[in-house]
Amino acid sequence: MIDDMLRTPEAIRDAERWTAHNYHPLPVVISSAEGSWLTDVDGRRYLDCLAGYSALNFGHRHPTLIAAAHAQLDRLTLTSRAFVHDQFADFCRELAELCRKDLVLPMNTGAEAVETGIKVARKWGYQVKGVAPGQANIVVAEGNFHGRTTTIVSFSTDEDARADFGPYTPGFTVVPYGDLAALTAAIDENTVAVLIEPIQGEQGVVVPPAGYLPGVRRVCTEQNVLFIADEIQSGLGRTGDTFACDHEGVTPDMYLLGKALGGGIVPVSAVAANADVLGVLRPGQHGSTFGGNPLACAVATEVVRLLATGEFQRRSTQLGARLHAGLRSLVGRGLVAVRGRGLWAGLDIDPALMSGREACERLAERGVLAKDTHGATIRLAPPLVITEEEIDHAVAQLAAVLAG
Structure with missing residues (x-):
């Protein structure tokens, strides 16, 4: 576990006490979000590189979508x-x-x-x-x-x-x-x-x-x-x-x-x-x-x-090329393989270094949230509103994790 992230362990303990254990979430407790960023109950911000398993392609609280929801709620x-x-x-x-x-x-x-x-x-x-x-x-x-x-x-x-x-x-x-x-x-x-x-x-x-x-x-x-x-x-x-x-x-x-x-x-x-x-x-x-x-x-x-409008498809193409170029530069430096298309990537980590779960925990310590799957593989699926600077930041944090 990540001790310095558990400043509010009661929230996690309560969640585990009152729900069936069908998930094994990372030990963070999110309270708000905007765009590509999440904020936990202690005010710490995280770059969301999972986007709700692609449910949040347009980011958190996209203003057009929130406005439509508010207007319809009143009707x-x-x-x-x-x-x-x-x-x-x-x-x-x-x-x-x-x-x-x-x-x-x-x-x-x-x-x-x-x-x-x-x-x-x-x-x-x-x-x-x-x-x-x-x-x-x-x-x-x-x-x-x-x-x-x-x-x-x-x-x-x-x-x-x-x-x-x-x-x-x-x-x-x-x-x-x-x-x-x-x-x-x-x-x-x-x-x-x-x-x-x-x-x-x-x-x-x-x-x-x-x-x-x-x-x-x-x-x-x-x-x-x-x-x-x-x-x-x-x-x-x-x-x-x-x-x-x-x-x-x-x-x-x-x-x-x-x-x-x-x-x-x-x-x-x-x-x-x-x-x-x-x-x-x-x-x-x-x-x-x-x-x-x-x-x-x-x-x-x-x-x-x-x-x-085609805007988000273009963003995924252009920003995805940047993401995959950054990830491919880490092959041989802790990554075994990179797959995917657009703003979607599967990364195989050298299992001798760490598991996918451990990599995600270390990324969370550095303010980036991702999800592991099948042992030493992690998935990245950031919102399509992510910026070039945020992509570079995510890749840099992953490089630091892999470097130990």
């Missing part, structure tokens, strides 16, 4: 989908246009978007493709992270997420990530979809080989299988394009979106697809009380409008 927050509210149509239309799709189905969390995509793909398979009842299967990738519901962990290869939560939901075939031949071989007459992350975030920001995504698109088209892209972490400007699929000119049949769509203010997720896919749903077959609520739509519409 209307929830109707349920039993009624139509005045924010709903604009949000759905503008998000559909951003995705170049016909229809949008709003939900709340990323896992809900994934569950929705699975249900829609199965129903499409039965009603449109003609798969025999109860036989639909979906091809997924090793190292995936799509959430932690019972169905989703059924096809996880992470034992921490999966172990002891069975019996597991059938209907999934797991193949190596980035292996187009294995994916192609796994498709049969009952396959309704291929569900993959264009970049695997939780696995350590793993970018697939060049040509893999176009190959998946081609095979899915040839085999009459839906290509579902989970862009919950990789989408909405994080990688330098609106979607990670855009880097290789690929358009999936279905986008799964979340995290940044809520602007770091409210949970918002969505499935976007054309009418021949999402149109299989009928009233009563799927829904959510809070999905597409007025407050969520008001904020998310402004998120879509921010993305429509």
